[in-house]
Amino acid sequence: MKVRASTLDDLLNEVFRRLIASGQETYPSKGKAFEVTGVVLELTNPRARMSRTEARAVIFSWLGEFLWYLAGNDDFSFIRYYIKDYKPDYKGATKVMAAYGPRLRAKNKDQLKWVVDLIKKKPDTRRAVIPIYQPKDTQANLPEVPCTCTLQFLLRGRRLELITHMRSNDAYVGLPGDIFAFTMIQEIIAMALNVEPGRYKHLVGSLHLYDADRRKAERYLAEGFQKKVAMPIMPLGDPFPQIETILRFERATRLGRHPRIPTDLPVYWQDLARLLSIFRAGKDDASAAMLRNMRKRMHSDAYIAYIEMRQQKAEKRETVPAVSAPELPFGVAPHA
Structure with missing residues (x-):
């Protein structure tokens, strides 16, 4: 095939x-x-x-x-x-x-x-x-x-x-x-x-x-065919210093230290860092208003749909308190 x-x-x-x-x-x-x-x-x-x-x-x-x-x-x-x-x-x-x-x-x-x-x-x-x-x-x-x-x-x-x-x-x-x-x-x-x-x-x-x-x-x-949206272009040049910065940020975020977005990073990497912060906020049951404000700080529109889904979950949680259903295990396991 x-x-x-x-x-x-x-x-x-x-x-x-x-x-x-x-x-x-x-x-x-x-x-x-x-x-x-x-x-x-x-x-x-x-x-x-x-x-x-x-x-x-x-x-x-x-x-x-x-x-x-x-x-x-x-x-x-x-x-x-x-x-x-x-x-x-x-x-x-x-x-x-x-x-x-x-x-x-x-x-x-x-x-x-x-x-x-x-x-x-x-x-x-x-x-x-x-x-x-x-x-x-x-x-x-x-x-x-x-x-x-x-x-x-x-x-x-x-x-x-x-x-x-x-x-x-x-x-x-x-x-x-x-x-x-x-x-x-x-x-x-x-x-x-x-x-x-x-x-x-x-x-x-x-x-x-x-x-x-x-x-x-x-x-x-x-669901049919979807709108074709690509990720932004990664900045040219040696990306490894930026990768090390984003890895430090990821670790601090995962451990619940709530670090600030590194402003010395190019906006491409800042957006990825903000996605990590949004994921952390979702795990901490952040309000829909907080997620909305975080979404507004994104530089690229390519990620907005994903953030809005998190925001909608928060809105639903705030209006009708309930135990969330487990996410579908799509695309998240490296072993076949």
């Missing part, structure tokens, strides 16, 4: 239709699923990485998971803060063995900076490959192993392409968040190289839709 689209929603729309129509029934350990093998997905505009559907507007979880990767972190408490349904490897686990962060940005080797340095030295290189799935993951009886095998970066025609190889991908739960995180990494590397991000290709050995998620996928399809 090959699917090419300009936005994440257009890509998912076609993927779900094909899996529902012609996916082969399989019965893996997590239950009945509909599978297509040897899949090639292409996103021609990597910045159009956000879903605009009501069922999938979970940018806060995706952003949190992306920053978990960038932090080189494998703490279970970190990701659980953003994804409350994230399952531990075993009862009482404080670390996630298959976490991508230490594989991308280990203390002794930052793979992202290594890719930048390699491509600067050898622009036509084919060796800019980050291995996520490693020999240690072949051990028997591991609770989870990475779904992602490799990330390969290719500078071609002054555009940086990224080819991601997945051994397995849950189309409803994992695929959207994976595309969000990996295209963000693609743009980070591109900006560090002073070039534009090119095509994003997502190669999947087993792309599947679990039967338990089939109705959710059908509801997504019933």
